Amino acid sequence: MDMTERVSHNLYRSLVISMFTIFSAFWLYTYFFTKEQSDAYTLFTNTYGVFALIGGLFGIFAARKWGGFKSYLGKAILMLSFGLLFQEIGQLFYMYYIYVAHIEVPYPSLGDVGFFGSVLFYIYASFLLSKVAGADFSLKEHLSSKVEAIIIPLIILFLSYFFFLRGNTVELSQPIKTVLDFGYPLFQSVYVSIALVTYRVLRFTQGGMIRKDILLLLVALFMQYLSDFTFLYKTSRGTWVAGGINDYMYLVSYCLMTLAIMRLDGFLNKAKAGKENA
Amino acid sequence: MLDKYTQAVLKIIKEQESLIGPLALDLAKKSENIVFSNGAQVTINGNPIIALGDLVGQYNTLFGRTSVEVSKLAIKKSGESFTQEELPEILK
Numbered sequence: 001m002d003m004t005e006r007v008s009h010n011l012y013r014s015l016v017i018s019m020f021t022i023f024s025a026f027w028l029y030t031y032f033f034t035k036e037q038s039d040a041y042t043l044f045t046n047t048y049g050v051f052a053l054i055g056g057l058f059g060i061f062a063a064r065k066w067g068g069f070k071s072y073l074g075k076a077i078l079m080l081s082f083g084l085l086f087q088e089i090g091q092l093f094y095m096y097y098i099y100v101a102h103i104e105v106p107y108p109s110l111g112d113v114g115f116f117g118s119v120l121f122y123i124y125a126s127f128l129l130s131k132v133a134g135a136d137f138s139l140k141e142h143l144s145s146k147v148e149a150i151i152i153p154l155i156i157l158f159l160s161y162f163f164f165l166r167g168n169t170v171e172l173s174q175p176i177k178t179v180l181d182f183g184y185p186l187f188q189s190v191y192v193s194i195a196l197v198t199y200r201v202l203r204f205t206q207g208g209m210i211r212k213d214i215l216l217l218l219v220a221l222f223m224q225y226l227s228d229f230t231f232l233y234k235t236s237r238g239t240w241v242a243g244g245i246n247d248y249m250y251l252v253s254y255c256l257m258t259l260a261i262m263r264l265d266g267f268l269n270k271a272k273a274g275k276e277n278a
Numbered sequence: 279m280l281d282k283y284t285q286a287v288l289k290i291i292k293e294q295e296s297l298i299g300p301l302a303l304d305l306a307k308k309s310e311n312i313v314f315s316n317g318a319q320v321t322i323n324g325n326p327i328i329a330l331g332d333l334v335g336q337y338n339t340l341f342g343r344t345s346v347e348v349s350k351l352a353i354k355k356s357g358e359s360f361t362q363e364e365l366p367e368i369l370k
Binding site: 272 | 295296297300301304338340341343344345347
């Protein structure tokens with residue numbers, strides 16, 4: 001690996017890890033030692049999205065080295081990066097509505113273009129990652145993979161139905177809200193199902209140094225799903241608070257995704273350096 | 279007119295590029311038995327079966343079984359026919 005590239009790569013990673021440590025310490029302080037809706041809560045809520053911004057921008061540059069739109073892996077990184085950036089767009093709109101326009105629950109709003117858009121990007125990203133991981137081949141050859149490819153989505157769909165969909169009603173007077181009420185849990189279950197099936201398929205890939213890097217991306221996608229799931233669960237029961245545990249989950253999720261993309265970039269640099277350095 | 283091994287090498291690199299991008303060509307250029315000249319002109323030095331095996335082996339080390347399966351498909355797509363004896367172990 002070129003020395004300059006190695007130094008800058010390590011620098012970016014150290015920066016993200018240091019920032020994550022500071023944000024985590026700040027959140028712990030806020031959560032345990034300040035009152036809900038304090039200025040510290042507000043500060044945390046309004047700033048942690050910067051991880052999504054950093055990860056998204058880094059990913060767009062990193063994806064170019066993997067061929068960008070011309071390769072499956074390049075496209076997967078681009079989709080994950082767009083997903084992160086759309087999360088940040090959603091965060092910024094919600095921030096505006098809550099703190100500037102003083103709308104307590106800005107749902108549905110322009111912010112949902114960001115949040116729902118990110119779900120669509122994650123669906124396509126998980127599909128592309130499944131291609132890179134060789135899901136097609138495993139599904140053709142292994143009965144256990146076929147069974148899992150049916151059972152996993154069914155379990156996730158059941159969970160979505162049980163926790164979110166069964167209580168939903170179709171409100172014709174609010175078509176966008178109705179579409180989002182059904183759309184969020186359904187579409188989120190699609191990307192996490194593909195990610196989980198791909199995770200199971202990885203056991204048949206018989207090596208490949210990239211395995212761990214793909215695994216980390218899948219873990220990041222799963223963490224994103226857990227965050228989304230918790231958000232829907234808490235908001236549907238009126239227990240969600242800004243700056244609470246769910247916002248910290250989103251911070252972890254953005255950070256994991258950013259580090260996973262950076263790790264893949266490091267993998268590429270090592271692979272390019274080849275035998276002498278790899 | 280390119281021989282069938284050269285055709286296969288070019289097709290494999292192209293298919294790997296659709297999976298992993300420009301790294302596919304970078305890795306191919308590291309193969310000892312495959313020589314690139316004038317951009318993308320390819321010559322195979324020595325035993326072509328070993329050259330093919332080394333190339334796919336490089337992809338396999340980094341990207342695992344997917345890259346091997348993609349290489350097998352690439353050979354089918356190249357339109358050239360190979361007997362089992364004409365292929366390296368990794369592609370059988």
